[in-house]
Amino acid sequence: MKSLQHLNKYFWKYRWRLVLGILFAVLSTFFGIYVAVLVRKATDFMTHAVAEHYSFEATAEELLKYGLLILGTTIISGFLMFLMRQSIIVMSRHIEFDLKNEIFAHYQSLDTSFYRRNNTGDLMNRISEDVSRVRMYIGPAVMYFASTIATIILISATMTNVSAKLTLYALFPLPILVVVIYFVSDLINRMSNKVQEQLSKLSTIAQESFSGIRVLKAYAQEEPTGNYFTTESGVYRKRYLGLIMTEALFSPFILLLMGLSTLLTIYVGGKLAIDGQITYGNIVEFIIYIGKLTWPVASLGWVTSLVQRAAASQERINEFLNTKSYLTPNHSPMGKWKKGVNSISFGEWRGEVEFKNVSFVYPNSGIKALDQISFRVVPGKSLAIIGKTGSGKSSVASLICRLYDVTEGEILVAGKKLQEWDLHSVRRQIGYVPQDTFLFSDTVENNIAFGVGYEKSSLGQVEQAAKSAGIFSEIERFPDKFKTMIGERGITLSGGQKQRIAIARAIIGSPQILIFDDCLSAVDTETEAEILGSLRKIMMEKTTILISHRVSTVKDASHIIALDQGRIKEEGTHQQLMDKHGYYFELYKMQMADEEKKNDAEILPMQ
Ligand SMILES: Nc1ncnc2c1ncn2[C@@H]1O[C@H](COP(=O)(O)OP(=O)(O)OP(=O)(O)O)[C@@H](O)[C@H]1O
Ligand SMILES: [Mg+2]
DSSP: OGGGGGGHHHHHHTHHHHHHHHHHHHHHHHHHHHHHHHHHHHHHHHHHHHHHTOOHHHHHHHHHHHHHHHHHHHHHHHHHHHHHHHHHHHHHHHHHHHHHHHHHHHHHHSOHHHHHHSOHHHHHHIIIIIHHHHHHIIIIIHHHHHHHHHHHHHHHHHHHHHOHHHHHHHHTHHHHHHHHHHHHHHHHHHHHHHHHHHHHHHHHHHHHHHHTHHHHHHTTOHHHHHHHHHHHHHHHHHHHHHHHHHHHHHHHHHHHHHHHHHHHHHHHHHHHHHTTSSOHHHHHHHHHHHHHHHHHHHHHHHHHHHHHHHHHHHHHHHHHHTOOOSSOOSBOTTSOBOTTOBOOOTTTOOOOEEEEEEEEEOTTTOOEEEEEEEEEEOTTOEEEEEESTTSSHHHHHHHHTTSSOOSEEEEEETTEEGGGBOHHHHHHTEEEEOSSOOOOSSBHHHHHHTTTOGGGOOHHHHHHHHHHTTOHHHHHTSTTGGGOBBGGGSBOOOHHHHHHHHHHHHHTTOOSEEEEESTTTTSOHHHHHHHHHHHHHHHTTSEEEEEESOHHHHTTSSEEEEEETTEEEEEEOHHHHHHHTSHHHHHHHHHHHHHHHHHHHHHGGGO
16 A cells, blocks of 8 residues: 555645545535435325325425425535546546656656666556556545545434434445455455456567567568467456456345345334334335445445555556666756756867776676776767677767766766766767667658757758768658658668668767767668768767777777777777787778678679
8 A cells, every 4th residue: 555655746736626526525425315315204204194194286296395306406416426526537637647747757767777677568558557547546446435435424324313223234234245345356456466467468469579570570470479469368368257257246246235234124124113213214215325325335345456456556656666767867857957967058068088997787687898998089089999799889889878877987078977967968969879770650850850859950950960971862762851751650761771860860969979889880881981971071070989890980080999898909090900910900801801702792793
């Protein structure tokens, strides 16, 4: 239950709706009970009229009066119930909205290792399914609880007032009902948890199959995947049917106990009425009360199970909400800068990057990716990092973007420790093209403009960025040019086209630091040279970090670092490294040989 305390701040935020809702619940219950009182009066009048031989007209007129009163009271009670729903259920929708936003904002603030630990299906489920269950507590549970308590207090007070003895008999089966329902709810609760777990699993399977649909189809794995899905769906169906079966036993049981109550009331009440202790109207009144009490009392058990389910869901939500990004962002989640933290303005910023004996171990896997790395790049210069796969090149890029914090040593940006800068401001000054390019299913224009935010960019800027990235003329040939949709709802781009759009996205905001992680790997060396040529103008005033496998990409950089197993194996300019006849030289020779072989292969068919 503790987990639900998280929601108190929201109850406080919407306290007036809540207070009004509870007030409406009490009032509606009051008028609902008053109907029974009117029925009692009408019945007593009838018995009286029959005994005293009243005229038909007089009896009819009086009964009509009661009829109209009952109708009016019911309408008032119904209208109040409507107002109660309007306040409490609407409040629950507002809280649902706020909670979803809170979770989403928190997801976004978490570092990348969180996303490696948790799968997307789980993330999605907590923000949709779990929030819905929590809403059942905020809305229906609170509402039913308020009206149930009001009903129990008001009805038992009215009943005891009439006859304590009859009340005892009439209400005798109800505690049994509460206890049984509580245990059954508990059972239902456990069963529904299992159902929920299975649903999470199903979403994950579906989500992964669809995002990996191309691989799935290429390996002709449709049938096995389909079978897997069917099996898991079967488990889900079995569990769900079990749950429904248990739930179905509920209503008959409640009806049985309700019948027992009614029977006792008529028997005991009848004897009391014959003795003259109560009127016949009281018996009718009591039967209405039992009807009115049974469902709310039964719903107590149901509400308990709703609350328990909500608590379990909120616990899952809290687990994520309490996950802290281990990066200290230096700003509050709402984007307000914390006092005393340097938010960077363009003027004072100089994109100098320095690594001082940086070592880095991936927190989730314990792999030591970098070992005692030191270098310094200043604006206008470029640093190239070359090395075999797994040598730690991308890790350097991740550290500059502060996707992770260093394990040892420090990174200085513009002469200040990276951690001391405001995280967002730093990232805004970095144009990062990751190794695995990701484009949204949106237009080409929006994908490029994403680098500065859609609102802040003009088409001219987007076009300029596309030109510098060497993709402009290709975009012009797309069916809708810059308005062409990419991805699921539009055209499919080649690897090289994607990479260049990602480059355009990185440079559009003219950031001070450019990081290109293997971003030309999917284009041929000739195109690469062209793109690098046009990027050179942009790189002139910026700090550039170029990461590549290929010597051809890095050879013109001001300084080259050759990484091997996280260590700097060699460094210097292209010429210095060539003269050394070491690691870099070997790499160069190997790649030149490959290139020649490729050229030969291209020539062969023409002979
Ligand atoms: N997110 C991660 N979590 C844990 N370990 C990682 C992660 N990313 C990379 N590693 C590990 O860190 C080491 C360096 O990886 P890195 O991605 O920096 O290499 P790279 O030089 O960029 O390789 P490539 O040329 O293939 O891109 C590897 O051993 C890799 O398995
Ligand atoms: Mg890499």
